[in-house]
Amino acid sequence: MRLFSHQRPELPIVDHVKTDGTPWTLKEKLWLGLSMPDYFKQFFRNPVNWLMIGIFAVGLPLLLQRYIYGLTAVTHASNDYPWGLFLGFGLFGMVPLSASGFMLGTTVELFGRKDFHPIERLALLNGLLGYFFAVVYLEVDLGMPWRLPYPMVVSLGPAAVLFLVAWHVATYLSVQIAEVLPAFFEWIGWLKGKRVIRKMVLGLTIAGIILSTLHQGALGALFNYAPAKIHPLWLSINFQWIHFFCSSIFGGLSMVIVSSTLIRNFAGWRCDDTFKKSLDDITLKLGKGCSLAMITYLVIKLVAVAHDQEWEYLLTGWGGYFMLELGVGVILPMFMFAAAVRNNAPGLARAAAFISVVGIIWNRLNTSMIAFNWELYPEIPHWKEVWITITLYALYFITYRFIVYRLPIVYRWKGER
């Protein structure tokens, strides 16, 4: 973003009006205040955008293929593995990483911890987009995507765990939209709307905790339906929902650390001083939260192994893999977080957060695909399935970036709020 040079002191946009007092138009705001040629010049100078173009060039035709010729065309269409990467990664992986919204919403709004305020909006946005894209992944995976609202309006199956997930994700999405709207209203300059939402913020936050507890847990409980198919180490009937809920806590927090790190490093022009200055401190505090959640998670994991009497499984190959997952995905980042807090080393906490994000995704893929049908045969996804998964993630990335570049997420709106 080097075009925001010294000759344009009014950029980046932080106010309703330019320095000379004339208001920014919506179009100018959308183009970041740049002229179209300038905008594209900076766009094509960024190698990340070329990568995106490459991913989409292959991915979009594949998506088209999926909708015209069905799932057979892009996946292995397995009856033994009904769920593949779209759900294993897109739903089961994205949702825990989006727990950030309710975590920081609760911390700031309910517990009154103002010190986390600079990152609250980023956490909310991270939550909203994660959920939204989980639904996008679902829309690619569902056999009849056009029937998405059926469980809400046409035919209800309220005794099913997925019914809870559907309802809670849907309501929680609306809650999160409401939570992110104030930033949008500031940006377009419709302050009345913001006031209205501000009044509801407490109710929204509490709704957020309830819905999150339940559906994070419900995603775990979904696997209780397959007691004879999933390796016992990855399925604990009594504790599954707690495992999923508890790991979503550090998953969500780690994801905000990762995303704030990326934003600070690659979109520094967009951050204001409060954000930049407080970020190290906040990162360490979040890291502390992560390490506490991780130790809790580990204890509950062990309790589950003991409760289900699965010690002997630990000595098998599967047991080794299980311990590898816990060791690399949880224990290692846990110690890194702890060391980072003790030595006041935010960089270490950032590395830990990155590992823990990967660890969560790994755990969800293990549960939904690798330990699933452990007595049958392993299913290796079709390359097209992998590519579509990456394409959707790229879409998530550019949407995320589009919003962070514009709305007052990591900076404070200067004009009337």
Add this chain to the structure above:
Amino acid sequence: MKSTVSRRNFIKGGLAGTVAATVLKENTSQAASFEGYPEGMGVLVDLTRCVGCRSCEAACNQEQKLPQPAKPFNDFSVFDEIEHGQKRRTDETRYTVVNRYDVPGQDHPLFRKIQCNHCQEPACLTSCFVNAYTKTPEGAVIYNAKVCVGCRTCMIACPFYIPTFKYSSAFNPRIMKCVFCYDTRLKDGKPPACVEACPQEALTFGKRSELIKIGQQRIRETSGKYEDHIYGEHEVGGTAWMYLSSVPFDKVGFDTHVPKEPILNLVKDFLGIVPMVLTIWPALFAGFHLLATRKDWLKGKTEDDHEEE
């Protein structure tokens, strides 16, 4: 000012939570107390009588208007087909398949027919979030393609790997599985096509409760011929299609580790906490909030602290 707004919100939230909890609770307990129909019909499959002629496969194919397979039904080389190290299974072109098992110590191979077992408390039914499945009083587990969303949770949940998905269709996909010939036969009290086609009387159609008696009788009267177990009497809470075998069931491809209770029981605990969270959380966290912001509140601050930021 702030505190009044907050309080009103808590009450509202609490009320909504309670209402939602009551509604949910009623619904779940309703479905949870469903015990299957004791008077339902079933089929007893006797592995010792099956000769692997595949007549049932052919009959089902015709009855259910499924596509013609690549190999005709009198081609027995299909028994050697192995995919991913597995024997043949149901898929979108076949609701039932017969597989051959060469069991060491037996002078002849054994054959096992698989199809939907029409569970008493079906996992497919209870896991479906749009209620696409119905257990009819006659004992069949049928499926309504008009409401199915294609999430394939039922395939995850079925302990016998029975439902399959018509992945090949982009605009009309659906679950494909044996329906006990409900529409064409069972509804009118007639035995299903595959049962009628069996030349060996390996498949016995009748009331489930009667079939259990018949099975026990066969086990009793031919001492040592059968394993002393009717597979499906108690597996996953009982199934309408049950099996008799002369060798241990795990030798002929049965999963003997499936729970002895309905799959639904395994999610009941979780469903049970839902009303609790819905009712307790609002009050709990409202309390936390009041505690955490107590000082500001005591000081009599009137500004909304969200605005002050």
